[in-house]
Amino acid sequence: MTRSRSTAARLAAGLALLITWLAGCGHGPSVPGPQDGPASPAAAGPRLQDPPELVSHDGVLKTGIVVERRKVRVGDRRLWATTYNGMYMPPTLRVRPGDTIDLTMTNKVDEDTNLHVHGLHVSPRSPSDDIFIAIKYGSSYHYTYRLPRDITPGTYWYHSHADMMSAAQVAGGESGVIVVDGLRQYLPPSLRGITEHVIALKDFQVEGDAVKTHPLSIGAPTNRTVNGQQNSVIGIRPGETQLWRLANIGANIYYKLHLPGHRFHVIAQDGYPVRRVWAADSLVIAAGARYDVLVRGGSPGTTRLETLAYDTGKAGNQFPRADLATLVTGGTPVRPAALPSAFAPNEDLSRATIAARKTVVFTENAAGTVFYVNGRTYDPKRNDFTSVLGTVEEWTVRNDSDEEHSFHVHTNQFQLMSTDGKPHPPSHRWFDTVNVPARGKVVLRIPFRDFTGRTVLHCHILNHEDMGMMAVLDIVRPSGRSRDETRGK
Template identity: 35%
Template sequence: MAATEWPAMASEPVSRRRALALLGLGGMVMAAGGVSWMSCAAGEPGGGGALAQPQLLTSRDGLLEVTLTAAPGTQLAGRKSSAWAYNGASPGPTLRVKAGDLLRVKLVNNIDQPTNLHTHGLHVSPQANSDNPFVTVAPGSSFDYTIAVPADHPPGTYWYHPHHHGTVADQIFAGLAGALLVQNGPDLPVDDDISLLVTDITLDGAGNVIPPNPMARMAGREGELVLVNGQYQPVVTASPGTAQRWRIINGCVSRVLDLRLEGHRLTQIALDGVFLPAPAQHDRLVLAPGNRADLLVRPADSGRYALISEPYDRGGLGMMGDMMNGGPAARGPVTLATLHSRGPAATPPPLPATLPAPPVPPDTVTARRQITFAMGMGMGFTIDGRSFDPDRDDQRVQLDTIEEWAIVNSSTMDHPFHLHAWPFHVLTPPGTSPAAVRQDVVLVPAGGSVRLRIPFTDFAGRSVYHCHILDHEDLGMMATVNVSA
């Protein structure tokens, strides 16, 4: 579709403005900052085009050397936007490396905020110019990252995005994200291998990103426009009897994806980039922000089948907060994409009986800790009663030890827990063996807890753990861990 201007905006319905005035909030904009283009008279954006894959940059002879320039200006849903992009595209290019490769990234900052780069899910060094969340790249400057991928790193689906504390949510919401693939997995019976990076955003009639108001930040913003690879409701084409690998990445700031595919069960082969022991069948699959899932999609008949995210209730802040945010429970199902299967009916290839899941860490646990996520009045988001301080060591851990952490959520909202650099296994239920899959994001329900087994192996250094509702992380729900020999 040729680029067009965003349509003019319709006026805000009086009923919503009146409702806010009755609450004494008439001077505040809505969570989306006013009526967005999704409410405009010109209707919804153009959708239904063929799903496009981002530019693919692949390593050669053990090296991938790229420049990523963060700057405003890109196309979203086929229209001009001032959203932010890497190398002019949102999502940015897909980076594909092999285990044992060296990834060199020159990050050029042409936006008006400090930024940096996080290779989400990679088990790599958090120090120096590797996956270091404490790096700051000032506007108008650049930084050279060198990331050594271990020779035994699990193949799979990862992603990259900014991680400058205080502006993480703003920058990802504005469009800065991309897929990162580690290759050399097992041969799978697939005819196509595609990435589906799901993001959401809210834009005004001119294509400008609308910032959230304070209440929306507290709840965790959810954009009105949900995109897959920067496209609105794209179409994935397949033939009956074939199989496709779908690498689904939840790149949303706060939105939880509750996925289903019409006419099909979801055949999952990996979570957070790492293979399961065997394919798992689901009617629905929940992905928290930051989670990834690899699916084998195997149509047997012709037809059109929507990939849908159902509303997910992740808790709230009470009546006023839920009204201000428009809350996910108030919205209906969202169609992300459509599978269009064309041709005569045919039997799909068989599923693999087993998959190469990494081994479960042993139970030689050296320490146990409790980590408590909490929310208070006045926009207070804390871990163990404290807001983030980059100069404070919140946890000190001995290198090459295994610990168990109990993550307790004392709040009224779900919080996805994410740990940089050192993936973990979830012990479900408490006191049993760990789940046989490695993760780096786990959803901790409101008023609930999860127990994790974490091998702090291979790399020393300081990094962070935090809530992956990224507005909550920016508001202080992050802490440091210092791993030393």
């Protein structure tokens, strides 16, 4: 995409930005953040700040999260937001396979809340990933998540899953990133020490001096942020390869990420390493989805990390193009390391014995105010689907509406078999969140392993979930009795 600056001017500005960035001289001047709308010339912004990290030690991550209303820096403004530990972009939880997360959540806001660890293969029962609990104002809840030793490495996230309030609470700020370490073991030795960045995509609307939470219109103009910052600067050297953890951790909107002059080399998606690395000029990241990608620095200069215009259908939303950050390439060039092609072992369920077949149908009323799964709105007291531990099922998820929906199921990841009848490439087939085309369908296979209990499946456009598009899945033992099978118990 062309810019109004000349090449020389862009190069000079880019190198100046990079020198400031490398020198660690602090943040640049505050500038108006990128709103959804026409492209604007590159401008100096703050250096990209990765979120602070809470890291496990000796197999345990012991921490706490306090939910409270605070006036904090959100993008280029100070606004009232619903924060985790006083931050709009809260700490990244960094763990390893086999670890235990020992987490106490304390609620200091005057409405019920709770916590969901999105994508993690952990028990759906208390005190683990039980999304049916409600933490009252002034109360605390002690969560314990035991990660299997064979949990797949990659990027996950955590957020509120409070009944009928998840959209408002996530939009208000209640979301952060989880990293399960282990991806680097699949990289060639020359890349195992590469720089890594969290690229957490959150957006906010404004009402007065606060982040707007309700009523929340998906299609309203919004402010896009990376790690809670607007127009931040990411530095990279010519030839250098970096690992970027792309995570859509907002409430409702989609991104179509593009970095002119560069390609995204995908090494994991939804917390599952790919069998073969694949490259794309742009990536559609539906609500709730994640990609771990390698990005290589090109010639010295600047370019924009942007989200391209994206249309979710005639009953959906038209998200305009917006700038997200500036990539500045400069400094001492490095010899480009060879990028991997084959990557990680990858299970294939194409020949698995199918124990049952299920159909999940997404629909909505004409006004777009009520959303259904198989003709019914969500009722937490009702079991809509039952699956048996130790089996593999094939599900057809059909979207009978005129807008796209982001399908997510808790507890177990799934293998995507096809979309609208087209087989999915075997090189990258495992997901926990997948976009379902308008008037389309996806076929997937789910292995039910390790854990029993009641959990949910839903559209991860959280406005849709809160308006009914969620159903209860009960995973039971072969005897029919639901009993926790958490490893190590």
